[in-house]
Amino acid sequence: MSNILNDPFKNKGTAFTKTERKNLHLEGMLPPYVQTLDEQAKQAYAQYKTKPSDLLKRQFLMEIFNENRVLFYKLFSQHVVEFMPIVYDPTIADSIENYSEIFVDPQNATFLSIDEQKSKASIKEALKNAADGRDIRLIVVTDAEGILGIGDWGTNGVDIAVGKLMVYTAAAGIDPSQVLPVSLDVGTNNQKLLDDPMYLGNRHQRVTGQPYYNFVDQFVHAAEELFPKMYLHFEDFGRSNAANILDKYKDQYTVFNDDIQGTGIIILAAILGALNISKEKMVDQKYLCFGAGTAGAGITSRVYDEFLQQGLSPEEAKKHFYMVDKQGLLFDDDPSLTPEQKPFARKRSEFDHPEKLNNLLGVVKAVQPTIMVGTSTQHNAFTKEVIQAMAAHTKRPIVMPISNPTKLIEATADDIMKWTNGKALVATGTPSEPVNVNGVDYEIGQANNALVYPGLGLGVIASQAKVLNDEMISAAAHSLGGIVDPEKPGAAILPPVSKLNQFSDTVARAVAKSVVKQGLNKQPIKDIDQAIQDTKWEPKY
Numbered sequence: 001m002s003n004i005l006n007d008p009f010k011n012k013g014t015a016f017t018k019t020e021r022k023n024l025h026l027e028g029m030l031p032p033y034v035q036t037l038d039e040q041a042k043q044a045y046a047q048y049k050t051k052p053s054d055l056l057k058r059q060f061l062m063e064i065f066n067e068n069r070v071l072f073y074k075l076f077s078q079h080v081v082e083f084m085p086i087v088y089d090p091t092i093a094d095s096i097e098n099y100s101e102i103f104v105d106p107q108n109a110t111f112l113s114i115d116e117q118k119s120k121a122s123i124k125e126a127l128k129n130a131a132d133g134r135d136i137r138l139i140v141v142t143d144a145e146g147i148l149g150i151g152d153w154g155t156n157g158v159d160i161a162v163g164k165l166m167v168y169t170a171a172a173g174i175d176p177s178q179v180l181p182v183s184l185d186v187g188t189n190n191q192k193l194l195d196d197p198m199y200l201g202n203r204h205q206r207v208t209g210q211p212y213y214n215f216v217d218q219f220v221h222a223a224e225e226l227f228p229k230m231y232l233h234f235e236d237f238g239r240s241n242a243a244n245i246l247d248k249y250k251d252q253y254t255v256f257n258d259d260i261q262g263t264g265i266i267i268l269a270a271i272l273g274a275l276n277i278s279k280e281k282m283v284d285q286k287y288l289c290f291g292a293g294t295a296g297a298g299i300t301s302r303v304y305d306e307f308l309q310q311g312l313s314p315e316e317a318k319k320h321f322y323m324v325d326k327q328g329l330l331f332d333d334d335p336s337l338t339p340e341q342k343p344f345a346r347k348r349s350e351f352d353h354p355e356k357l358n359n360l361l362g363v364v365k366a367v368q369p370t371i372m373v374g375t376s377t378q379h380n381a382f383t384k385e386v387i388q389a390m391a392a393h394t395k396r397p398i399v400m401p402i403s404n405p406t407k408l409i410e411a412t413a414d415d416i417m418k419w420t421n422g423k424a425l426v427a428t429g430t431p432s433e434p435v436n437v438n439g440v441d442y443e444i445g446q447a448n449n450a451l452v453y454p455g456l457g458l459g460v461i462a463s464q465a466k467v468l469n470d471e472m473i474s475a476a477a478h479s480l481g482g483i484v485d486p487e488k489p490g491a492a493i494l495p496p497v498s499k500l501n502q503f504s505d506t507v508a509r510a511v512a513k514s515v516v517k518q519g520l521n522k523q524p525i526k527d528i529d530q531a532i533q534d535t536k537w538e539p540k541y
């Protein structure tokens with residue numbers, strides 16, 4: 001007989017009442033005192049506090065997660081701001097890098113191996129095994145080729161799927177028994193993993209090309225057939241596959257790429273917040289994307305769309321955009337451009353000295369951007385010279401170094417604020433402390449897709465949307481305005497993480513409204529707010 005104490009979706013541990021203990025044949029299996037959920041949470045939090053490092057804190061919380069989801073989410077809900085950087089970014093990067101060494105539990109994920117699950121039927125079998133009869137409404141899947149900015153982590157990447165799902169529940173109340181993390185193991189090109197005798201994934205190079213796409217395709221169809229109400233979230237796929245996969249399925253199923261779309265939403269929201277403070281117009285801005293990969297190109301496309309919505313023609317709008325990658329400013333004669341970079345590449349003839357534009361400082365001096373977003377994975381790439389060159393031409397430079405984890409950030413908020421004497425409007429990918437300049441405490445917003453993808457998912461799931469489209473995505477980005485008071489000295493350009501639940505609701509409402517307005521809900525909906533409330537789960541026994 002399987003024991004309920006080993007089922008994290010049903011286990012209450014010491015909170016099982018005397019009657020439950022009798023009925024469930026648990027007598028003698030627990031210490032006699034019956035705890036309340038609050039008592040359990042208090043005791044667990046006290047233990048958590050004794051852990052000497054962030055990774056050990058995370059491991060402790062994962063033990064609770066593995067044993068009792070209600071208790072885990074109760075604790076998380078009580079300490080959202082404190083726990084976010086522990087269960088999620090940046091500490092999640094340490095857990096991924098050390099996955100095999102600290103492995104204790106598969107965390108109810110599905111591990112699909114390209115070597116073993118060779119047919120759609122066998123993929124279905126594996127998904128069913130992990131779902132174990134649960135009604136799955138949300139999958140986060142990764143092939144782990146581009147985990148945050150730390151690269152290829154093979155099977156270890158499953159932790160990002162688990163972590164993203166934790167934030168869905170903590171931020172937007174997605175029922176944790178209705179979610180499934182999925183790892184697609186197609187091999188890894190990370191030599192360190194291939195050489196590690198403890199590595200738990202497939203020990204060969206990544207399978208690429210058609211066999212790779214066939215595997216992804218079989219997974220998508222298997223998952224959609226098994227769980228037709230499911231919302232499918234793609235995370236941290238590599239630069240050459242992420243957009244292809246999204247484009248392939250986005251008109252057929254409710255699919256979402258967090259790095260492309262989620263990041264686009266949060267950065268657009270941050271820019272709108274910044275312009276609210278500076279009282280400037282979007283159409284007067286010049287945008288520089290530094291690191292034109294999955295996220296960089298996704299954000300650029302979202303911001304570009306906003307220029308179109310504000311009435312500019314595609315030709316006019318494109319003049320406001322510049323992309324910089326390893327080779328410097330991207331020019332249209334470069335054969336290595338990705339399909340997402342091509343529309344924004346410039347002509348050499350536009351510049352007097354195009355040969356000088358092979359480095360960020362040269363580009364910033366030449367194009368004088370007013371907005372600069374870093375998605376390059378290059379720590380310290382936003383030097384004092386670069387930031388001051390930018391600030392020389394604009395009153396309130398909008399600067400967002402959002403490469404994660406923290407060790408890869410292009411510049412700290414503290415440095416940027418000090419180098420610009422408090423003029424910059426800054427947000428960072430991982431949390432930053434407020435910065436004091438000339439007696440004003442400047443709050444620093446966190447520009448991380450975690451602030452929007454949970455609300456987006458809640459809106460899509462609650463409204464049973466047939467697809468996720470640009471109109472819903474734009475509605476999500478615009479909904480975050482109004483939470484911050486732009487007149488307050490030192491106001492952040494994004495709402496604080498402490499209001500995560502409030503703005504998840506706000507985003508969900510905006511998205512669900514857009515779904516209903518477009519008639520894209522699978523079932524009739526009478527009351528949007530009610531549908532959202534009915535979808536939400538709370539940690540209680």
Ligand SMILES: NC(=O)c1ccc[n+]([C@@H]2O[C@H](COP(=O)([O-])OP(=O)(O)OC[C@H]3O[C@@H](n4cnc5c(N)ncnc54)[C@H](O)[C@@H]3O)[C@@H](O)[C@H]2O)c1
Nearest residue numbers: 148149239291292293294295325326376403404429448449
């Ligand atoms: N804050 C957020 O919400 C958020 C969301 C998504 C991604 N990110 C971060 O953005 C970064 C990039 O992620 P991605 O998924 O787009 O990866 P990616 O590999 O698709 O893109 C990275 C890009 O940076 C370029 N690059 C590398 N070295 C460079 C250099 N020296 N100068 C200029 N460009 C350089 C690469 O060529 C590539 O085009 C990661 O650190 C990731 O954590 C943050």
Ligand SMILES: O=C(O)C[C@H](O)C(=O)O
Nearest residue numbers: 089148149259404448449
């Ligand atoms: O995971 C994060 O912190 C955000 C983002 O999806 C990333 O890849 O960096």
Ligand SMILES: [Mn+2]
Nearest residue numbers: 148235236259
């Ligand atoms: Mn990501």
